[in-house]
Amino acid sequence: MDVLVPLLQLLVLLLTLPLHLLALLGCWQPLCKTYFPYLMAVLPRKSNHKMESKKRELFSQIKGLMGASGKVALLELGCGTGANFQFYPAGCRVTCLDPNPHFEKFLTKSMAENRHLQYEQFVVAPGEDMRQLADGSMDVVVCTLVLCSVQSPRNVLQEVQRVLRPGGVLFFWEHVAEPQGSWALMWQQIVEPTWKHIADGCCLTRETWKDLEKAGFSEVQMERQPSLFKWLPVGPHIMGKAVK
Template identity: 85%
Template sequence: MDALVRLLQLLLLFLTLPLHLMALLGCWQPLCKSYFPYLMAALTASTNRRMESKKRELFSHIKGLMGTSGRVALLELGSGTGANFQFYPPGCRITCLDPNPHFEKFLSKSMAKNRHLQYERFVVAPGEDMKQLADGSMDVVVCTLVLCSVQSPKRVLQEVRRVLRPGGVLLFWEHVAERRGSWAFTWQRAVEPTWKHIGDGCCLTRETWKDLENAQFSEVQMERQPPPFKWLPVGPHIMGKAVK
């Protein structure tokens, strides 16, 4: 199986050779950072339509954290274009964090469309180093399709626990690896080196559920879902919450 993976990787490398050469020369990443927000913006509407019921189910947990104040401090980790804003209830005070500054203008458009929310600030930083955010300052952290592309999911989850108040909740929706030994997993392994360049660091074979289970949350609830797009090598998804 490993020999087949290497053969497929070489074939894809040959077919996408200009992309890999640009990455090797350091030309691709700046270009990717610029175009990636446009790609995400184009996919937002179709993804939200397909996942609307699941997103509403996931974010329904936010209301239970508001208490008597009717307000909640929410950190959107890897906020991207603000695709989740429409599903948040009124009373959310949103802090957006993303390492790509090119997303800011797309966030501004989403904010203008969702006036029921209060926007605090946009922080340009990786999830592994959220030093601009104070300990215990957030009631909720939202992380959707983010842990696939960070450098260290373990470090990101440590930072999430740090910024959450006691009893605070991480709400997550992430794609993960297919079952080891399956043909789908073999294909993910073959495509991954090329996919990382196309998807701004997106890894297809991460077993993110293990990182969540080992992150020392007091409680983790998750469900597994089939891939929403059958024509992509992106695998099944996990959705749920983790309580500090």
Template identity: 75%
Template sequence: MDALAPCLLLLLLLLALPLHLLDLLGCWQPLCKAYFPYLMARLTALTNKKIEGKKRDLFSQIKDLKVTSRKVALLELGCGTGANFQFYPPGCKVTCVDPNPNFEKFLTKSMAENRHLEYESFVVAYGEDMRELADSSMDVVVSTLVLCSVQSPKKVLQEIRRVLKPGGVLFFWEHVAEPRESLAFLWQRLFEPTWKRFGDGCHLTRETWKDIERAQFSDVQMEWQPPLFRCLPVGPHIMGKAVK
């Protein structure tokens, strides 16, 4: 099967040639930035239905954190449409970071629907460079389906550690690569070049659990979950928390 991989990859690239040409000409990214929030609004509603219980269990731990102020300073990285807001406990003061300004109108709607939270600001920035946020300013950072699409997971995790207070917690839920020796991983490799264009930089083959384990957190707790949609090349998910 490995011998067929280059041929299959070439076939997929040819079928997606118009898309890749638009990207080469610099026309695709503006289109992607415009339509992607609408796509994510649909997808996050579907995924929330599938893993609502898991998300509630994960984020319910926020209320048990010992924080220095009355409210929990929470940063959501790659906040998108605000799909996680409903799962945060009352008493969170939320700062949102996303590089795509087109998410703001969706975010405003989510803010209006979740009055149990206090909203600090929406910062248009990449996770690799959050210079607008001070060192040790956050009790919690949340990253869900974000590290697959950033340029450098290592730099993003460094920034997360920088903005977290000592003892602060990163809560994460990310899709990751299938086992390298599997047929599913081969398909991920084949689909990835085209998938990245449609998914605004989303990588299918990242071994994100390794990046989190190497990021010098004092404690990492992680569980694995099967793929949510078997019809897509998206692999298994990791969910858990990492303590600074």
């Protein structure tokens, strides 16, 4: 199997050679940044339909973090089009952060459709460098299908720890690698170099649960769920929360 993976990776690379050449020449990334928000305006609707009850259960816990003011400062990391807004309880003051400025018009539309939320700002920055946000300024950080595509999950989680207040909570939902030694993992390894270009840096084989467990949170709760889309190489998911 170890020999087979690089050979099949090469075959996929040859079949998708124009894409890799565009990426090598620096032409693909700007194009991807432009079209990817439109793709993300469609796919989350399908995943929300499949995961609606689970997401409502997860994000309903935000209410317990609201103090006497009935407000909570929430940062959505890698906010995309705002597909999670509908699940947040009233009283959330939402700050959005994403490295792709092309998402802003989709966020504006999502906020207009979710008047129960208070929209604070849209910060264009990577999760590894959230210097525009003050230490301990957030009660909640939400991270869904983001840690697969960042440069360094470890650095992102360090930044999450920094911006969370003591006792603040990270809510996460991420896809992860298939089990070691499985044919499904081998398939992920084969298509990953090409998939990363198509899906704006998304890595298929990350063992994100390990990063969460090592990030220094006082408590981590997670559950594992099967893949939502059998026709995609995206693997199983982990969902849960981590308390600072």
